[in-house]
Amino acid sequence: MADADAIAIVAVTMCTSLAHISDMPIKLDNPFSNIIRGVEANVLWALCEEPHFQTATAIARECGRSRSEVRVVLNYLASTEIVSTFQDGGYKFFKLNTRHPLHKEIIDVSKSFLRQGLPRTAHALDAVNK
Secondary structure: OOHHHHHHHHHHHHHHHHOOHHHOOOOOOOHHHHOOOHHHHHHHHHHHHOOOOEEHHHHHHHHOOOHHHHHHHHHHHHHOOOEEEEEEOOEEEEEEOOOOOOHHHHHHHHHHHHHHHOOOOOOHHHHHHO
């Protein structure tokens, strides 16, 4: 599958999923769970949280999922080049591919929901002026 095909599939999936968001409450604990379900959302969130290479076991532990579930998702994301990998001995390491065309959008999704989830507070200087 070519990169353009993979990008088109992800874009269509995201748009289809976004059409149903208005009917659902927005989940702020994992922004990807608003547009995709299950292990995929957990893995993307874990990859955004940690910008360095990590093993499938570490990601699975962080997600609270089984290593085999996480490996299936990571291998798929690696085949579409959304995730870059390298091997050191018997260990395979994964991280988001910063050169992928969707990298910026994936990071923006994770950050935008974090910003929306934070309560707005008055600035300290505004309190002094009152």
